[in-house]
Amino acid sequence: MGKILVTGAGGFIGGHLVRDLVNRGFEVRAVDVKNVGSWYQFNEESENIVADLRSLEQCKTVSKNVDQVFNLAADMGGMGFIESNKAACMKSVLINTHLLEQAVENGVRRFFFSSSACVYAHDKQTDPRNLGLKESDAYPAMPEDGYGWEKLFSERMCRHFLEDFGLETRVARYHNVYGPHGTWDGGREKAPAAICRKIALAKITGNKNIEIWGDGEQSRSFTYIEDCIKGTIEIMSGNHAEPVNLGSSEMVTINELVGLVEEIAGIKVERNYNKKAPQGVRGRNSDNSEFVSRYGWQPKISLRQGLEKTYSWIYDEISRNSSAREK
Numbered sequence: 001m002g003k004i005l006v007t008g009a010g011g012f013i014g015g016h017l018v019r020d021l022v023n024r025g026f027e028v029r030a031v032d033v034k035n036v037g038s039w040y041q042f043n044e045e046s047e048n049i050v051a052d053l054r055s056l057e058q059c060k061t062v063s064k065n066v067d068q069v070f071n072l073a074a075d076m077g078g079m080g081f082i083e084s085n086k087a088a089c090m091k092s093v094l095i096n097t098h099l100l101e102q103a104v105e106n107g108v109r110r111f112f113f114s115s116s117a118c119v120y121a122h123d124k125q126t127d128p129r130n131l132g133l134k135e136s137d138a139y140p141a142m143p144e145d146g147y148g149w150e151k152l153f154s155e156r157m158c159r160h161f162l163e164d165f166g167l168e169t170r171v172a173r174y175h176n177v178y179g180p181h182g183t184w185d186g187g188r189e190k191a192p193a194a195i196c197r198k199i200a201l202a203k204i205t206g207n208k209n210i211e212i213w214g215d216g217e218q219s220r221s222f223t224y225i226e227d228c229i230k231g232t233i234e235i236m237s238g239n240h241a242e243p244v245n246l247g248s249s250e251m252v253t254i255n256e257l258v259g260l261v262e263e264i265a266g267i268k269v270e271r272n273y274n275k276k277a278p279q280g281v282r283g284r285n286s287d288n289s290e291f292v293s294r295y296g297w298q299p300k301i302s303l304r305q306g307l308e309k310t311y312s313w314i315y316d317e318i319s320r321n322s323s324a325r326e327k
Contacts, residue, residue, distance in 0.1 A: 002067030003027045005108075006046075007053055007099065010034045012182035013114065013174075013228060014072040015041030020229050022046055031062050032073070040181045054091060059098035063106050070236065071099050072114045076147060077188025079213075082118070083278040086146025096154040100161045100169075110168040112236045113158050115243055117175045117284055118148035125281035128219040128253065132287030135173070135243055144280070155243050162241055172235050175247025175286040179225030179306060180313035191254060192222050192310060199261045200315040202269050204322070209270045213277035216255035221248045221285045224306035227299035234295050247286030248299045260304055264311050 004021055008014035010032030018030045019041060028046040032039060036048055051058040053073050063069060074092040076082065082089060096113060103111050120133045121142040143152050158169035178192035185197055198210040223246065231246040252260070255271075262268055288298040 003029055003065060005029045005031065005063060005066040005069045006072065007031050007062075007070070007095070008072035008074065008114075009046070009048070010036070010039030011072065012040055012179075013177055013225065013232075014070075015039060015181055016179070016225050016229050017070060017072065017232060018043050018046050020233070029062065029066060040183075053099065054094040056098045056101070059095075059102045060105070063099060063102040063108060066106070066108060068110045068112070068236065069099060069103055069108055070112045070114075070232070071096055074114070074150075077183065078190040078194065079278045079280045081188045082144065082147045083280075089147035090150045093150045093153055097157060100157055100167065104161065104165045104167055108167065110170065110236065111158065111161070112170045112172070112232070113154055114232075115151045115155050115171050115173045116148065117173055117245070117247065117286065118144035119152040119155065119173060120148075120284070122281060125284050128217055128283040130219060130251065130283035130285045132249060132285045133245070134287045135245060135290055138243075159241070169241055170235050170238070171241075171243035172232055172246040173243055174223065174228065175245060175284070176220055176222045177225055177228045178222050179310055182225075184314045184317065191220065191257065192307060193314060195254075195258055195261050196307065196311045196314045197318065199258070199265045199267065199269060200311065200318050203265050203267050203315075204318060208267065209272055210258075211272050211274050211277075212254060212258065213274055214254065214279035215273055215275060216258065216271065217253050218279055218281070219251050219253045219283045219285065220257075221251045222257075222303055222306070223248045223286075223299050224301040227301050231291070231295070231299065238294060240294050244291050244294065245286045245288060246291065246299070247288070248301075248303070249286050249288050250303050251283075251285040252303060257303075260307055261311055264304075264308050265315075
């Protein structure tokens with residue numbers, strides 16, 4: 001295997017993927033639009049480049065002399081960001097389109113696209129007791145407005161570049177990936193990080209009032225980063241081009257998520273429900289039958305195990321940042 005390009009390398013999943021690939025001994029070119037000092041993880045053993053991949057010319061430059069492309073670059077965040085920045089999310093379609101074009105031109109052998117459970121039809125996610133979304137539930141199309149449409153369109157682009165140009169494309173539909181070394185504040189964080197931050201602050205400050213978006217009965221499944229990276233590499237290495245779920249099937253309500261973090265932190269908080277805040281769909285869970293059929297396993301790190309590591313990391317980050325401000 002030749003050099004591997006990872007886009008979105010300064011982000012949460014991208015940073016973990018670069019580290020994993022470097023540890024496996026691969027030569028990696030890591031690219032992100034953010035200044036290197038703002039990357040969540042920085043690996044000195046990779047070739048690190050700052051580039052805006054919405055530009056065709058910059059896609060052309062970074063995709064030269066690489067064997068495989070992992071495209072994780074996108075303008076995205078948690079539900080609060082997605083619902084308020086639909087146009088920005090849609091513009092990410094430029095990244096995938098330009099990268100696919102240049103992958104063909106530069107002779108890239110294989111191309112991975114990180115899609116999302118947000119592609120699934122809204123009317124399949126109205127029940128908080130959701131038994132699991134099958135890959136076929138993405139059609140007839142009714143995805144999350146903005147972000148979901150961009151992901152679904154980019155999935156189709158991957159399919160047609162395989163059909164028309166022979167580029168081996170692979171697509172994973174990520175389900176709520178979380179873990180250390182990710183966004184935990186600022187408005188782009190997802191539910192596990194947001195809840196861990198709120199409860200860590202409650203423990204540190206003694207103010208035990210926290211805000212919960214919605215009534216807390218909306219349900220989700222959350223995938224720990226280690227399972228996500230393992231699955232991503234297996235999907236890229238496998239022989240199946242059709243999109244596949246990559247997510248945990250352990251579904252919980254947001255109230256149950258809060259309860260787990262309370263147990264980990266060793267405190268009880270006062271829950272204030274903001275029913276006007278962005279909530280997304282009512283129920284979303286991953287049906288892993290297709291993934292198991294293809295790869296013989298499924299994400300296995302329990303939510304409690306993952307939250308213990310995530311809460312500990314976020315607690316330390318808050319404490320470290322507080323100490324730095326006091327100096």
